[in-house]
Amino acid sequence: MTAQNNQVFAPGSTIGIIGGGQLGRMSAMAAAKLGYRVHILNPAATSPAIEVSASATVGFYDDPVALEDFASRCDVVTFEFENISVEGLSLLEKRRPVRPGGEILRISQDRVLEKTRLAQAGVELAPWKEVSGPADLSAVGELGFPLILKTTRFGYDGKGQFRVENAEALSALTDLPYPLVAEKMIDFQRELSVMVVRGSDGTVRCFDAVENRHRDGILDITLAPARVMPEVAERAQAIAMRIATDLGLVGIMGVEMFHAADGQLLVNEIAPRPHNSGHWTMDACLIDQFEMHIRAVAGLPLPPARRHSDAVMHNLVGPEDMARVPAILATDGASLHLYGKHEARPGRKMGHVNTLFPRGALPGELALEGLLPPRG
Ligand SMILES: Nc1ncnc2c1ncn2[C@@H]1O[C@H](COP(=O)(O)OP(=O)(O)O)[C@@H](O)[C@H]1O
Ligand SMILES: [Mg+2]
Structure with missing residues (x-):
């Protein structure tokens, strides 16, 4: 693309985020920590991200007027919502640097393009x-x-x-x-994911591989680090870094994988944005996935992705989990993050809870059950 690719946006600049959900909210909070202003594009006037950002354009993601207004109000653009139209994206790319760039977004929007491109990168898939x-x-x-x-x-x-x-x-x-x-269908031992971040100068940093467990198709628990042999964890990180480099990523990306029964690591999908399976980093790392993303988007240095503690992340989903919030607030060692959503519909991600442990001291299966107050 253009020479703008390496441009640095100093604190004080405005970062535009497409999408107003919880990933935008937590990105905006990380940006504010570093002295940036955040401008959101979102179809509704109130949203989790708008409530913590400096300003917003209210409009649809493919409306040229809204996109023009949005672009005119920020210095660099990123997204928390991947499904902006190709036309909308092209329009934005003409006006401002978009990080990560359009190609990677187009790939991650379409499972056929994604799988074809990942196979080209030499990655194994189901x-x-x-x-x-x-x-x-x-x-x-x-x-x-x-x-x-x-x-x-x-x-x-x-x-x-x-x-x-x-x-x-x-x-x-x-x-x-x-x-x-x-x-x-892969007969997997466990599902793993890796958060990888790449800067515009080509620096690649990678958080530890983690294990994810789903409930009703929605992420329920993340264990950080994954309880696998070091060789497996390193292989997972190497795959994520290879994809980041091959696709010329700028920003953070989640790479979901199956650790198959035969030991193979098969990539399931990529998400070129902060990812639910990286929320543990908010409490277990000095620099979390959101700050890493903002640093990459702004062109700031990327420090090593160090984890100071082990962590268990529990998602809070729907009214059932929101009913547990008073008890969670009273639980020693539970770090609660709520997204400020006004209505707790079933299946809706409302927040998450991180619980920390000294490195090497993740609880066993039984203790895992008892970490948070039970569902009612
Ligand atoms: N090929 C597969 N083999 C086994 N389980 C799968 C497979 N594809 C998806 N799943 C299960 O379904 C979940 C959701 O699928 P995924 O492709 O990640 O879609 P989504 O975009 O909804 O996250 C996965 O995390 C995994 O638990
Ligand atoms: Mg998935």
């Missing part, structure tokens, strides 16, 4: 096939069962996914929301 319409469906059985169909775009928290147990179930499927990808 066996997969493109399913652009009903005619492609019969061939997916070649992957073996069980398999999983996923919409190529706009999936999150397990939405837009269909598990298929056998050939009969496959042939019984109708009215699917094409285009899809089919993936073989």
Whole structure:
């Protein structure tokens, strides 16, 4: 692109964030810590990020007038929401540096592009096939069962996914929301993720690999570090760093992986933004994922991604978990983060809790159960 690629934006500059959710909120708080102003683009006038930012443009992500107004009010642009349209993104890129750049965003929006590009980067994936319409469906059985169909775009928290147990179930499927990808279901030992950050000068830093457990398709718990052999953790980090370098990332990225039963590490998906599985860094690292992201976007130095403690992160989801907040507030050692969402709908991420332990002293499975007050 242009020489603007290495531009440094000193504290006092305005960082524009596309999207007004909790990732934007925590990014904005990290930016404020370093003396930046944050300007948000969001369709609604109130949102978790707007409440902690200097200013906002209220408008849709593909509205040229809103995008123009947004761009005119910031020095550099980043995002917490990946699904801005290609046209919208091109418009912004003409006006301001966008970090990370457009190519990586386009890849992460589309599972087919993503898998194709990751394979080019030499990364191993779960066996997969493109399913652009009903005619492609019969061939997916070649992957073996069980398999999983996923919409190529706009999936999150397990939405837009269909598990298929056998050939009969496959042939019984109708009215699917094409285009899809089919993936073989991986028999994994655990799910891992790595947060990796890359600066515009090419510096790459990587947080420790962590283990993620899901509940109803939504991240429930992160264990930091992952309880794996050092060799596995290093391999996971090497994969994340390879992707960051290969894609020319500027900013932070979450890389989700399956640690398969046979020991292989298969990349599931990438998210070129702060990620829920990096929230543990807010309490267990001096410089957390959000500050790393802001530093990279602003062109500031990236210190090593050091972890001073082990941590367990619990997500708080929906009204059920919000009912636990008074008890969590009274729990010794629980660091509570709430996103300021006014309505606790089922399945909605409302906040998270970090609990710290000395390095090497993560609790065992039974103690893990008892860390927080139980669900009612
Ligand atoms: N190929 C697969 N094999 C086994 N489990 C899978 C596979 N794909 C997805 N899953 C499970 O579903 C979860 C959500 O899928 P993912 O592709 O990460 O979609 P989302 O965009 O909703 O996060 C994963 O974290 C994992 O638990
Ligand atoms: Mg995922």
